[in-house]
Amino acid sequence: MWWKTKNKKTVPPKDEVAKEVDVLYGLTAEMLGTDHMVLRAAKVDALTLLNSEDLGERILALSRIILLDPTIDKIPSQKEAISAIEYLKEQLAEEIAWQEAEENLNQLVADRMAQKQEEYYQEIKSQLLKEQNGPENTQTLQHLSQLEKMENISLAASPMELLRPKTLEQIIGQNEAVEALMARVASPYPQHVILYGPPGVGKTSAARLTLFAAKEMPNTPFGSEVPFVEVDGNTLRWDPREGTNPLLGSVHDPIYQGARRDLAESSIPEPKLGLVSDAHGGILFIDEIGEMDPYLLNKLLKVLEDKRVNFQSSYYDPADPNVPKYIKQLFEKGAPADFILIGATTRPPEEINPAIRSRCSEIYFSPLTPEQIKTIAKGAAQRLGVQYEDGAIEAIARYTIEGRKANSLLADAFGLALQKREEPVTITEENINHVARIARISPYIAPANDADYQIGRTFGLGVYGFMGSVLEIEALAVPATKQGKGSVRFNQTAGSMAKDAVFNGAAVIRLLTGLDLNNYDIHLNVVGGGNIDGPSAGLACTVALYSAITKQPCRQDVAITGEMSIQGRVKPVGGIPEKIYGARQGKMKTVILPEENKSHVPGDLTDIEVKPVSNIEEALAIVLKPAEKQN
Numbered sequence: 001m002w003w004k005t006k007n008k009k010t011v012p013p014k015d016e017v018a019k020e021v022d023v024l025y026g027l028t029a030e031m032l033g034t035d036h037m038v039l040r041a042a043k044v045d046a047l048t049l050l051n052s053e054d055l056g057e058r059i060l061a062l063s064r065i066i067l068l069d070p071t072i073d074k075i076p077s078q079k080e081a082i083s084a085i086e087y088l089k090e091q092l093a094e095e096i097a098w099q100e101a102e103e104n105l106n107q108l109v110a111d112r113m114a115q116k117q118e119e120y121y122q123e124i125k126s127q128l129l130k131e132q133n134g135p136e137n138t139q140t141l142q143h144l145s146q147l148e149k150m151e152n153i154s155l156a157a158s159p160m161e162l163l164r165p166k167t168l169e170q171i172i173g174q175n176e177a178v179e180a181l182m183a184r185v186a187s188p189y190p191q192h193v194i195l196y197g198p199p200g201v202g203k204t205s206a207a208r209l210t211l212f213a214a215k216e217m218p219n220t221p222f223g224s225e226v227p228f229v230e231v232d233g234n235t236l237r238w239d240p241r242e243g244t245n246p247l248l249g250s251v252h253d254p255i256y257q258g259a260r261r262d263l264a265e266s267s268i269p270e271p272k273l274g275l276v277s278d279a280h281g282g283i284l285f286i287d288e289i290g291e292m293d294p295y296l297l298n299k300l301l302k303v304l305e306d307k308r309v310n311f312q313s314s315y316y317d318p319a320d321p322n323v324p325k326y327i328k329q330l331f332e333k334g335a336p337a338d339f340i341l342i343g344a345t346t347r348p349p350e351e352i353n354p355a356i357r358s359r360c361s362e363i364y365f366s367p368l369t370p371e372q373i374k375t376i377a378k379g380a381a382q383r384l385g386v387q388y389e390d391g392a393i394e395a396i397a398r399y400t401i402e403g404r405k406a407n408s409l410l411a412d413a414f415g416l417a418l419q420k421r422e423e424p425v426t427i428t429e430e431n432i433n434h435v436a437r438i439a440r441i442s443p444y445i446a447p448a449n450d451a452d453y454q455i456g457r458t459f460g461l462g463v464y465g466f467m468g469s470v471l472e473i474e475a476l477a478v479p480a481t482k483q484g485k486g487s488v489r490f491n492q493t494a495g496s497m498a499k500d501a502v503f504n505g506a507a508v509i510r511l512l513t514g515l516d517l518n519n520y521d522i523h524l525n526v527v528g529g530g531n532i533d534g535p536s537a538g539l540a541c542t543v544a545l546y547s548a549i550t551k552q553p554c555r556q557d558v559a560i561t562g563e564m565s566i567q568g569r570v571k572p573v574g575g576i577p578e579k580i581y582g583a584r585q586g587k588m589k590t591v592i593l594p595e596e597n598k599s600h601v602p603g604d605l606t607d608i609e610v611k612p613v614s615n616i617e618e619a620l621a622i623v624l625k626p627a628e629k630q631n
Contacts, residue, residue: 014055017081021058024088028066031096037065044070059084066091159411160404163380168209170379171202172403173372175604177365178206184361185283185340186214190221192304192341194289194357196349197365198466200402203344204230206365207285226282229275233288233343238296248299249274249335251313268323269313271330276303279339289343290352297353300341304359307338348465366602367467367581370397373406380410381427386417391429398443399436401467401585409435444585453553453625460526460540461561461582461591463575468582470559471537472527475544477520486517490524500535505542507566508616515549522548536573538564539592542616543623553625555590559583560619562594568616576600584608592619 029037041047041061049061056075063072066088076084165171168178177195184191195203211228214220236247252270276284286292292300303309316331317323341360345352349362368376377396381388392413396406413431436443460471480486488502502524506517524541539562547554561579563571572594583591584607593601595614613619 014078017078017085018055020082020085021055021062024062024085024092025058027089027092027096028062031092031099032065040065040068044068046070055081059088062088066095159384159414160407163383163407163411165202165205165209168206168213171206171209172376172379173368174202174206174365176602177363178210180363181206181210182213184363185210185342186217186220188219188221190214190340192360193343194352194360194362195342195344195365196362196466197344197346198367198402199346200400200404201365201368202403203365204285204287207283207342207344211283223281227279228283228285229279229339230285230287231275233286233290233292233345236286236292236296238293238299245274245296247274247296248276248303249309249311251311253313253315267315268320268327269315271311271313271327271335273335274309276300276309276337276339277335280336282339284339284341286341286343288345289356290345290347294353297356301355301359303337304341306334307336308334309337310334346465364466364577366577368401368403369581369584370401371607373397373400373403376403377406377410380407384410384414386414386425386427388427389429392427392432395429395432395436399432399441401444409441412439451556454556455551455553456544456548457556458540458544458547458554458623459556459559459586459588460537461559461579462537463578463582466578468575468578468580468585470582470586470588471540473537473540473544474525474527475541475548476523476525477517477545477548480519480521484516484518486520486522488517488522488524490526501538501541501564502545504538504564504566505545508542508564508568509546509549511568512546512616513550517545517549520549535563535571536561536575536579538562539570539616539619543619546616546620547624554623555625557587557589558592558623559586559588559590560592560623562592562597562613562619564616570594570613570615570619572596577602580605580608580610590622592622 032040038047041050041064044064046061046064049057049064052058052061054075056077059081060072060075063084064070168182171178177197181193181195184193195207197203208228208230211222211226215222215224215226231247239245239250250272252272289297311330311334313331316327318328318332343356343360349357374393374397377393378388381393388410396409399409400406409432410427412435413427414425416431416434417425417427456475456477458473460473462469462471488506490502502522510516522545524545526537540560542564543554543560546552559579559582561573561576563573565571576593576597577600579593580591580602588608590609590611592611592613595612598610598612601610611622613622
């Protein structure tokens with residue numbers, strides 16, 4: 001039986017059953033449509049039954065039409081009619097639901113096809129417009145016109161660009177450093193180099209000009225078109241995600257990091273070359289290399305060894321036939337990165353990564369003297385085409401020890417002199433002083449040599465970075481109120497080395513004179529609160545103490561450096577070139593230094609005398625006022 005008979009206590013009236021059958025006919029005709037219903041009835045041999053007057057035959061006809069089964073031949077009785085009708089309603093409702101779902105799905109498919117068709121139409125239309133008219137439209141042409149107008153507007157060149165050295169000969173005061181740099185770079189076997197020195201002395205210009213000179217020499221591997229790539233180490237930071245790395249290069253994956261559109265659509269990662277590859281065959285200059293991230297610096301060391309950069313990506317599939325050959329080669333062989341590294345830093349060598357130092361030759365650039373600053377300022381004035389007073393050049397040398405700053409002061413004063421609208425334009429000392437005052441620049445003040453000789457006063461030499469400085473040391477010794485109960489005082493800012501210098505000096509003075517410093521109240525002072533963080537002020541402190549105790553005056557044009565042993569020997573110290581520079585800045589005439597340091601003395605000294613000593617007696621013979629000159 002094709003329906004399930006439900007147990008009913010009473011049989012519904014025939015009229016009620018007939019109404020149910022009419023409702024079912026109406027729903028079927030609404031779902032199928034009258035014509036389609038007639039066609040289906042003919043197919044299942046139900047046309048005769050549809051037109052029958054018998055209620056059971058009409059239900060049979062509906063069952064064959066709804067269930068699409070011509071083999072159904074059971075005619076329900078009046079008692080069974082309601083169950084059969086309920087069953088047919090359920091089947092009809094299910095078919096209506098499926099038909100509704102199918103119509104909705106067909107509508108979605110039709111909408112999506114219409115959308116795709118519109119997109120395809122627009123793409124074809126856009127392509128045809130590009131082929132006919134190109135990529136331009138009114139808006140893009142307007143932007144292009146604005147850019148062209150901007151290109152036609154330009155200001156004069158920057159004065160600093162104009163004043164930058166154009167040849168190696170124009171780099172003042174660095175003859176030895178430039179010669180050493182040329183020997184290491186302009187060679188058949190060029191070396192990596194680190195340049196040390198204070199700011200503004202020409203390190204960057206020397207690196208750039210050395211490559212230009214090397215390209216003209218027949219015995220170097222540098223071609224005429226090799227690059228000079230310059231970058232500041234302060235701007236180089238390590239990205240742990242490796243999504244972007246301007247120095248070494250990076251891989252842009254096809255999903256998040258912007259691979260090229262055609263590659264992204266094919267799920268192909270795109271390697272981007274970095275500065276090390278841009279510098280291939282030439283020079284990579286990293287200014288302030290001491291500021292680089294240590295991890296990134298280690299990565300750079302790997303590139304220096306391999307002369308190649310390797311790329312990796314989880315998106316790369318070597319078996320993908322759609323991967324372009326150049327990308328396949330980058331992933332499988334890496335990118336060439338054979339270059340010469342020149343790093344520059346204002347940090348001392350001990351603060352630079354030992355691994356990079358071991359791979360590089362090291363060259364030191366010297367601080368500039370006042371005379372060299374004057375030479376730079378005069379050359380800058382000549383390139384600017386401006387006249388100057390001698391006092392202006394002297395003023396520049398008072399206010400700075402940097403070549404770059406000297407050019408900047410001159411350029412600013414030139415702009416100030418132009419405001420007077422006088423011909424010829426002349427830079428005066430007042431112009432320089434005015435610029436320095438506005439910029440809050442203080443002059444470098446040398447120690448005051450207000451006497452030829454003075455008791456208990458000497459000058460030591462210190463080093464800060466690459467700069468030497470003169471330390472004024474005072475000693476005062478008076479007999480103690482009680483024998484053997486003397487005291488020793490020194491300014492605390494001088495550090496523990498000042499205390500050691502006093503105790504070592506006490507032993508040496510007792511050795512020389514037989515006097516016991518415990519019988520004196522002694523005060524040692526480093527004027528200005530200078531810190532003695534090394535043993536090199538030992539000799540200067542000992543001489544000052546000796547002068548204070550024996551009341552013998554000391555020369556005031558002598559600067560002293562050297563470690564003092566308790567046996568009276570003068571031991572070697574570091575920073576000799578910088579200390580001699582400091583003495584020259586302090587307008588000293590003579591420098592006393594350890595005998596073992598004489599090989600460290602620069603060879604171009606003409607304005608200062610250097611006297612090596614091996615013991616305290618030799619130093620005292622130079623510094624103390626001769627007996628015949630004492631009253």
